[in-house]
Amino acid sequence: MNISKLSIAAFAAVLVACLAPSAFAQSTSYDIEIGYQSVDVEGNEDMFRTQINQDDGFVLRGFTINLIDPGGEMGIADRLRIDASGFGGNPAGRFRLDMGLGTTYRLFVFYQQLDSFSALPAYANPLLDDGVYPGQHTWDRTRDLLDIRLELLPGRTITPIVGYRWNSYEGPGLTTYSVGNDEFRIASDIEETEQEYYLGLAFATNAVQGTFIQGWRDFKGEATESLAPGEGVGNDPGTTIGQEIELDTFGRSTRTDADTPVTTFHITGRLSESMRLIGSYVRADYESDTNLSEALTGSLASFAISRFFAGLDQSVQSRTENPYWRGEARFEWDISRNVGMRVGYEARDRSLEGWALISSVYSDTLNFGGFDPRDVTTLVEAETGYEREEGIADLRFDFRNLGAFSFWAEYAINDQDIDVSADVAQIVLPEGQAGEFNREITSYNLGGMVDLGSAKILVDAIGQDADEVVMRTDYNDRFRLRGRLDWSLSRLFRLLLTAETIDSDNDASGIGYQADTDHYAVDLSFTPTENFLLRGAWDTYQTDTEHTYRVPQSFAIAPSIYSEDAELIEGSLWWKIALFSIDAAYSTLENTGSFAYQMDRAMARLAVDISKSISVAGEYENWDYSEASFPIADYDADRWGLFLRWRH
Numbered sequence: 085m086n087i088s089k090l091s092i093a094a095f096a097a098v099l100v101a102c103l104a105p106s107a108f109a110q111s112t113s114y115d116i117e118i119g120y121q122s123v124d125v126e127g128n129e130d131m132f133r134t135q136i137n138q139d140d141g142f143v144l145r146g147f148t149i150n151l152i153d154p155g156g157e158m159g160i161a162d163r164l165r166i167d168a169s170g171f172g173g174n175p176a177g178r179f180r181l182d183m184g185l186g187t188t189y190r191l192f193v194f195y196q197q198l199d200s201f202s203a204l205p206a207y208a209n210p211l212l213d214d215g216v217y218p219g220q221h222t223w224d225r226t227r228d229l230l231d232i233r234l235e236l237l238p239g240r241t242i243t244p245i246v247g248y249r250w251n252s253y254e255g256p257g258l259t260t261y262s263v264g265n266d267e268f269r270i271a272s273d274i275e276e277t278e279q280e281y282y283l284g285l286a287f288a289t290n291a292v293q294g295t296f297i298q299g300w301r302d303f304k305g306e307a308t309e310s311l312a313p314g315e316g317v318g319n320d321p322g323t324t325i326g327q328e329i330e331l332d333t334f335g336r337s338t339r340t341d342a343d344t345p346v347t348t349f350h351i352t353g354r355l356s357e358s359m360r361l362i363g364s365y366v367r368a369d370y371e372s373d374t375n376l377s378e379a380l381t382g383s384l385a386s387f388a389i390s391r392f393f394a395g396l397d398q399s400v401q402s403r404t405e406n407p408y409w410r411g412e413a414r415f416e417w418d419i420s421r422n423v424g425m426r427v428g429y430e431a432r433d434r435s436l437e438g439w440a441l442i443s444s445v446y447s448d449t450l451n452f453g454g455f456d457p458r459d460v461t462t463l464v465e466a467e468t469g470y471e472r473e474e475g476i477a478d479l480r481f482d483f484r485n486l487g488a489f490s491f492w493a494e495y496a497i498n499d500q501d502i503d504v505s506a507d508v509a510q511i512v513l514p515e516g517q518a519g520e521f522n523r524e525i526t527s528y529n530l531g532g533m534v535d536l537g538s539a540k541i542l543v544d545a546i547g548q549d550a551d552e553v554v555m556r557t558d559y560n561d562r563f564r565l566r567g568r569l570d571w572s573l574s575r576l577f578r579l580l581l582t583a584e585t586i587d588s589d590n591d592a593s594g595i596g597y598q599a600d601t602d603h604y605a606v607d608l609s610f611t612p613t614e615n616f617l618l619r620g621a622w623d624t625y626q627t628d629t630e631h632t633y634r635v636p637q638s639f640a641i642a643p644s645i646y647s648e649d650a651e652l653i654e655g656s657l658w659w660k661i662a663l664f665s666i667d668a669a670y671s672t673l674e675n676t677g678s679f680a681y682q683m684d685r686a687m688a689r690l691a692v693d694i695s696k697s698i699s700v701a702g703e704y705e706n707w708d709y710s711e712a713s714f715p716i717a718d719y720d721a722d723r724w725g726l727f728l729r730w731r732h
Contacts, residue, residue, distance in 0.1 A: 111152050112732075117145040119727030121173050121703070127719030130203035130218050136707055137175035137201055138723055144171040145727055161185050175199040187240060192233040200225050200255075206714045208260065210267075210319050217716055220269050220319075225255030235286070242287050245297065249280040258312060261336075263396065264384025266318035266329045268311060270336075276305035280346070294351035303342040303372070310335055316382070324385040325452050327392055331382040342372035358418040367409040376400040386446065389460055394448035402440035409433050424482040435471040442466075469505040474498060480529075488536055494529040502554055523558075525550045539571040553592040562588040580607040590631070597631040615660040623652040626677075648677040665691040665701075680712035691729075701727045 120142050125132045147168040154162060164183040171177035177197045184190035201224050206212055209219035230250040237243050253276045261270045282299030311334040318329060349365045381395045414428035442464040449460050478496035483489075500523040531544030548562045569581040582605040590597035605623040629646045654671035667689040674682045684707070691701035703725040710718040 111154075113148075113150045115146060115148045115729070115731040117147075117727055117729040119143055119145060119701075119725055121723055121725035123173070123721065123723045125719055125721040127709075127721075128205065128717050129719065130201075130222075131205065131709065131717045132707070132719045132721050133201040134203055135709065136721065137199060138721075139173040141173040143173045143725070143727075144168060144177070145729075171197075175201075184235075184238065187237055190235040190238045192231070192235075194229075194231040196229040198227045198229075200227065205717050212714075215716075220258060220260050223255060223257035225253060225257065225274070228252040241289060242285055245282075245284040245286060245295075247280075247282045247297075247299075249278075249282075251278040252276070259309070260319075261309070261334070263380065264329055264331065264382060264386065264393070265324045266320050266331075266384075268318050268331050268334070269315040270309045270334065271312045272307060272309045274305065274307045276303070278303045282346075284348075290354075292351065292353045294349070297346075297348045299346040299348075301342075301344040301346060303340070303344070305338075305340040307338045308336070309378075327385065328383055329385060331380060331384070333382070334378070334380040336376065336378035338374065338376045340372055340374045342370060344368055344370045360416040362414040362416065363412065365409070365411045368407070370404070370406040370408070372404045372406075374400070374402045374404070376402075385452075389446060389449070389462070391446065391449040391451050391460065393446040393450075393460075395446070397445045397447070398443065400440060400442050402438065404439075405435075405437045407433075407435055422483060422485050424484070426478075426480040426482075428478050430474075430476040432474040432476075433472070435469070437467075437469045439467045440465070469503070471503045473501040488534050489532065490535075491532040492529070496527045498525040498527070499523075500525070500554075521552065521554045523550055523552045523554055538573065539569065542566075542568045542570075553590055553595070559588045559590050559597070560592070562586075576610060576612055578609045578611075581605070595632060597629075599627065599629045601625070601627040617658040618656075620655045621652070625650045625652075646678050648675060648679075650675040650677070663693045665689075665693075665699075667691075682708075682710050684708040697730060697732055699729045701729065703727065 121138070122140050123138050147166070149164070149166045151164040152162070161183045162185050164181075166179075166181050168179045169177070171179075175198065179193075179195040181191070181193040203218035203222040205217035205219060207219040208221040209217060211217075212219075228251070231247070232249075233245065233247040235243050235245055254274060257272045257274070259270050259272050260267050262268075278301060280299050280301040282297050284295060284297035286295045287293065311331060316331045318331065320329075323329065345368070347365070347367045349363075351363050353361045355361055377399045379395070379397050383392070383394065384396070385392050410430065410432045412428060412430040414426060417425045419425055442462075444462045444464075446460040446462075448457065450457055476496060476498045478494060480492065480494035483491045500521075502521040502523065504518050504521070506518040525548055527546070527548040529544065529546050531542065533543075534541045544566055546564045548559070550558065550560055553560060564584065564586045566584040567582070569579070571577075571579045571581075573579075582603070584601075584603040586599075586601040586603075588597075588599050603623075603625050605621070607619070607621040609617060609619040611617050625648065627648045629644075631644055632641050633644050634640070635642050650673060652671065652673045654669070656669040657666065659666045667687070669687045670685070672682065672684045685705070687703070687705045689701055689703045691699050693699045703723070705723040705725075707719070707721045709720075
């Protein structure tokens with residue numbers, strides 16, 4: 085656990101105390117809950133961290149301060165709100181500050197930290213049958229996000245805006261690298277930072293309002309990799325044409341620098357009381373340069389050059405340009421109290437151009453016959469391009485306030501022009517990788533709702549049809565039908581029913597993609613008094629996916645069939661008795677599809693109000709996870725916690 089995370093909340097408390105010593109007692113409300121938890125895991129701790137990632141230590145459950153100073157006694161702010169949660173033993177923490185002074189300024193600060201861990205025993209693990217786990221692709225990394233926005237003269241006709249965003253991602257990991265006719269485990273570490281400065285203004289009159297923002301993003305990323313200790317023999321120990329394959333040393337460094345100016349514009353104009361015209365525009369011009377250098381030594385083989393070799397020095401220089409823009413215009417008209425219309429058009433354009441020069445020097449080589457010792461240099465230069473232009477026109481009508489009924493109908497046409505150019509050095513298969521394509525997708529959205537007072541019934545259908553398939557992931561047809569019932573019987577019962585079916589397919593030759601999904605859910609709550617709530621729910625989700633794929637080793641076509649058949653049952657109880665509050669919940673999720681697993685979760689919390697402002701609570705939580713095919717992934721984890729809450 086990172087104890088420094090908790091200092092953010094402490095800093096916020098000090099900030100409020102310094103800003104408003106006189107107003108704190110009179111016009112400030114606060115709610116703080118902090119405590120300590122202990123986590124015990126029996127079984128696979130890596131799987132527990134991958135899914136739950138709770139940890140021992142202090143936890144900031146919640147922190148809220150809301151200060152209002154209409155008299156202006158603080159001087160630099162007349163309103164301030166701070167929210168923070170999740171710091172400490174949790175994998176995700178958030179902090180938010182919103183403060184301002186009348187029409188002078190308004191300041192927003194948002195910070196978030198996310199801890200990400202992955203060490204799945206069966207993922208990318210060729211040695212699973214030998215009892216080796218976790219898999220060979222793992223990571224333990226942290227992402228930090230910071231967003232600061234300052235508005236000057238808020239609420240005026242013109243409001244200048246200044247802002248800064250910061251995004252950091254770093255941490256170690258393990259991956260694999262194929263070289264010399266074998267695959268080796270590699271230790272990696274990445275550091276990526278993206279910063280954006282932006283300026284703009286918001287404008288508002290009685291007839292027109294909107295925003296214009298110009299930003300400049302700067303990305304810097306560096307990844308370093310080295311041979312993991314003891315992994316020089318590779319995943320396939322043995323010989324190639326009588327020679328041992330081993331890797332003695334490996335080092336690789338990759339650095340990427342990217343610049344992206346970003347422009348956003350949005351405007352809304354009111355033509356009359358019933359007519360509105362809305363427009364928006366976004367443009368981002370991404371340009372990046374990547375430089376890679378690596379060096380390795382060992383006893384290796386390459387069928388590409390038909391030689392054994394003892395060393396490889398490789399460098400890659402590449403440049404990528406990825407401009408993107410999107411513009412939209414929409415007209416909205418309330419024709420009458422019962423009828424509304426919306427018509428719009430959106431244009432999108434995205435292109436991607438890449439160039440790379442790869443230089444490889446194989447040192448101390450011998451042909452497979454053991455003769456002709458020399459160094460061999462190969463150069464590969466590749467340039468590829470991709471451009472996608474889209475025009476989307478849509479029309480929607482809403483019919484409302486027709487007694488208990490309301491309806492809507494929407495129709496849209498998406499016309500796509502796609503141009504793909506592939507360099508000969510990049511082509512693996514002799515067809516389908518380059519050319520000009522035109523694809524038209526038509527879609528509709530039909531729905532209606534009946535409001536009977538105590539019960540609401542909603543049914544909607546969305547369908548999409550495409551006349552051509554360009555990518556393997558494209559679809560010919562996709563259809564979703566959904567129905568919902570929300571029924572309340574007095575204040576005692578509330579019943580929610582959901583039924584949904586989704587079908588999509590791609591019947592192009594060599595693909596044969598078909599996916600069917602059925603989803604049903606029931607949610608029932610019972611509230612006899614304002615101090616008691618009992619809830620139960622049942623949810624089932626079944627999906628079957630079938631398609632073909634090309635086996636990379638032989639390029640042969642093979643079928644892939646995958647299914648999910650999951651059932652969720654959960655129940656919860658909340659009961660307040662005098663000074664005591666009881667929370668309890670239990671859920672079980674079981675999947676009997678292609679990847680069979682079960683997760684059971686139980687939680688209990690007892691809180692006691694010591695006074696009107698202070699309460700203490702004890703918590704217990706259990707996670708029990710098991711996989712049918714990989715019992716080495718199973719774990720049973722308990723969390724105990726003691727928390728103090730102080731509110732005013």
